[in-house]
Amino acid sequence: MTSTERRFSERVYAVVARIPRGCVATYGDVAAEIGQPRAARQVGYAMHRCPQSLPWHRVVNARGRISLPVDSTSGIAQRRRLGDEGIVFVGGQLDLARHRWDPALD
DNA sequence: ACTGTGACACAGG
DNA sequence: CCCTGTGCCACAG
Numbered sequence: 001m002t003s004t005e006r007r008f009s010e011r012v013y014a015v016v017a018r019i020p021r022g023c024v025a026t027y028g029d030v031a032a033e034i035g036q037p038r039a040a041r042q043v044g045y046a047m048h049r050c051p052q053s054l055p056w057h058r059v060v061n062a063r064g065r066i067s068l069p070v071d072s073t074s075g076i077a078q079r080r081r082l083g084d085e086g087i088v089f090v091g092g093q094l095d096l097a098r099h100r101w102d103p104a105l106d
Numbered sequence: 107a108c109t110g111t112g113a114c115a116c117a118g119g
Numbered sequence: 120c121c122c123t124g125t126g127c128c129a130c131a132g
Binding site: 026027028031038039040041042043044045046047048050056059060061062063066067068074075078 | 111112113114115116
């Protein structure tokens with residue numbers, strides 16, 4: 001493994017790239033998937049600089065809400081992208097129990 | 107080397 | 120529901 005691949009952010013991006021269409025993962029899920037269950041906050045930091053090529057919109061917070069200002073350009077884009085994948089928001093939040101990605105299944 | 111900064115999470119009040 | 124405090128830790132300057 002190269003030093004670049006060891007970088008926390010790179011590992012975050014590698015996990016995000018695996019989230020299937022129509023599914024979501026929480027910041028904590030991503031952190032746990034790279035072996036650092038307490039680095040959820042850091043995943044958020046990494047997402048701030050996430051490559052556009054990745055399905056960044058599939059990462060939401062532990063309450064199934066979008067962690068971006070709802071009226072921000074990216075916030076609106078995230079909700080629209082998720083909607084395009086069949087994920088419905090009720091009361092500003094999605095159903096995590098139904099859409100949460102299970103890493104063990106891929 | 108040290109410090110400030112968060113797209114977080116969770117427990118309280 | 121809302122808000123606050125605390126723990127957390129990679130990253131940038």
